Amino acid sequence: MNYKKLSKLGLGALIASLPLFAVDAQKGKEVINSKCIACHTGNTEDGLSRISDQRKTPEGWYMTVKRMQREHGLKITRDEETNVIKYLSDNQGLTPDEIKPYSYVLDKTPNVQEEGKNELLTEMCVRCHSEARIGLQRRTSDEWNSLVNYHVAQFPSFEVQALARDKDWFGVAQNEVVPYLAENFGKDKAKFDEYKKSIKNYKLPTKWITYGYTPSIGDFTAILTLIESSDESYAMLMDYKYANGQEYKARGIAVAYNKTEIRASFELNGVVYRQILHLDPKTNSFEGRMFESLHTEQGSILTGKALNSKESSIVGIYPKAIKAGTKETLTIVGTNLAGQVKLPSGLKVLKTVKHTKNEIVLEVEASKNVKTSSNNIQIGSKVFKNSIATYDKVDYIKITPDYAISRIGAEKDAKILKEYATFEAIAYANGKDGEKGTADDINLGVVPATWSIEAFDEQAIEDKDLDYAGQIDAKTGKFTPSVSGPNPKRKLMANNVGNLSVIGTYKDGDVELSEKSHLIVTVPKFVNPPIN
Incomplete structure (x- = not known):
């Protein structure tokens, strides 16, 4: 249900639906x-x-x-x-x-x-x-x-x-x-x-400014709203917008356990999602994740803070880094973001698209002569250290995850479904010491890569794992495993398992950077409790 429909029905109608999940x-x-x-x-x-x-x-x-x-x-x-x-x-x-x-x-x-x-x-x-x-x-x-x-x-x-x-x-x-x-x-x-004594008088905030990230899709900003019902559950509303312009509005039901552990469920475009949030009453902030109920490997990380917090804070900023000579839309998400924004000397504000106490959106340009560094941003009197990077070139990339598991199974309408794996390329700049892989290296964020797979070792070549285990999307880095076996074409009619290398390649101008990750394609997980 979207917010426009919700405004017509009213909050009373929304809350009235909650007894279907009453908790006492x-x-x-x-x-x-x-x-x-x-x-x-x-x-x-x-x-x-x-x-x-x-x-x-x-x-x-x-x-x-x-x-x-x-x-x-x-x-x-x-x-x-x-x-x-x-x-x-x-x-x-x-x-x-x-x-x-x-x-x-x-x-x-x-x-x-x-x-x-x-x-x-x-x-x-x-x-x-x-x-x-x-x-x-x-x-x-x-x-x-x-x-x-x-x-x-x-x-x-x-x-x-x-x-x-x-x-x-x-x-x-x-x-x-x-x-x-x-x-x-x-x-x-x-x-x-x-x-328990320390949180006795703690009142759960009902509105949260939220930053999220979904692999292969990107960063997003959200407003999470919890509406108390007549029992001990909540209506949950989540209105979020990705950096690429995609917008979603979700409605669901949530329960707060021990005032600090939120468990929610909602449906979006016919897909059921679960949301797990871990609150810290001392800071009125949370961390967590939302994911597809049937494909828990596909989800988004979440970070949030009470919308009305008097503290000046940043819960998310994207992109993480801006390259010399380029223009970007810089989004800062947080609380009490009032005051003038001062960017590092290498960045120039071309336009202020939005500036509220919870979100700042700026069109910025990096100087052609900007040097690689991790920089501070000042908003009002508050300085946020090492919150934005500038760089002139990418020195190397890492593939994440560096070791992944995917599982064969059915595509849909079955008890045992496939488990996908999504890979990303993270760019890095060498720090002041000029050496790769040291503590002062600067994370420049996710960069677009081209993806491929190959057999991991000689045994994988002999078993023809590349032919049977699955395929990776060259643009998104999402690996889709094959269906469950047995496969009569394979030696001993084996399942479509495999031992693969995932290769991500990124071009930074004329320089091509490439790294590998290890992927095991294995059998379904038949027992999958809430805590493994």
Whole structure:
């Protein structure tokens, strides 16, 4: 629904549609006290066995409730499930600083490679699921130990798998891993209680200025609006415009968990999207991502700040850099952007297209003699350091992601769909030291590249992976994998998997720059929980 139609119907009509997704934490509490006590002793006031010894994100509690239904016969309606998750997330959730290091798994950010903070944890636990799945929950020592016992009982064969059969897995888990988990991911009730106290009077802002970026499409500016309903959900409106002129207006429904975790859903041009936002009450800002429900790899990063913030801030600026002798439309998105704009000496303002407290749009020109540097922008009395770059040439490019996974599957109308991969070329200028790949190098942003693929190694050549694994769009960098197999044309009727190199080539004047990325085209992911 667009805003013009919305103005005719009125906000009342919009809010009236929300009971279809009504959510009530108090009702969730009642369900817990009436149904969960069949297996868990106690109550929500004095504490429930097992339940009260854990803290999780909404997704974590969702997975718990589903497991209770699947493995223990819990009978619960969809509405009851929604309310239970709301209550538990509000009262036994995580703080923003606990979520931030692992938000990528909630945001479904594609192609993230975890660093592996602890070698023992990696060998014992992360070989089966992400470290983020561990980091996005808090448990008492006894609860972590119970989880170890659950794994042994539920998955008995994993003790004979690689990195397990060479050791006393159960003994190591109990005596070494559990103490580590208790120390680093303990329940820490006092910390959460203190946090809850700090946000007791926090009022969720209803309007947010937002910067976003979508691979292969580009930057956009948005106004995100949340309208309170009669229950504990919100109507969500999002009006956004890309730098290339494309405009979209979306309507959806959102829920705020623990006042700081927003989960929203909306439909645009027949495609259902999910939106995950992580709010910081201290700064009234958020970070997050929106993505297609059926293709989580296709989405946009989001950064926002409360529209009425008195702080002068920039949440986004695009383009990141302007080349010598060129004209560009420079967009600055933020809060309290009142006052004269002072650009670096190498940039000249040709025209002010727009200047409000939340968005500045300028037609600018870079001098032919401008040097490569990272520069400040001043708006009023506030100086924003290293916010815009100027350059005379691109020294090198990087391909992102540098390692990607794509999955074969069906195009549409199937339970297992293809998983695409989109590549981009990021331009860099050498810093003052003149050396490539050092800390002072300057990120110049995404540049248009021409894309191709080739077999990664000799085995890929022998298996003819290039013929069967899929194709890349030469202009957009979007890789589309082949359909699922088996393929009778391949050796042993193998699936259409492959091991490929992705080559991005960018021309900067007469200079041609080229780099590679590694792409694995593999089988579908048949089990894909909210937290992998």
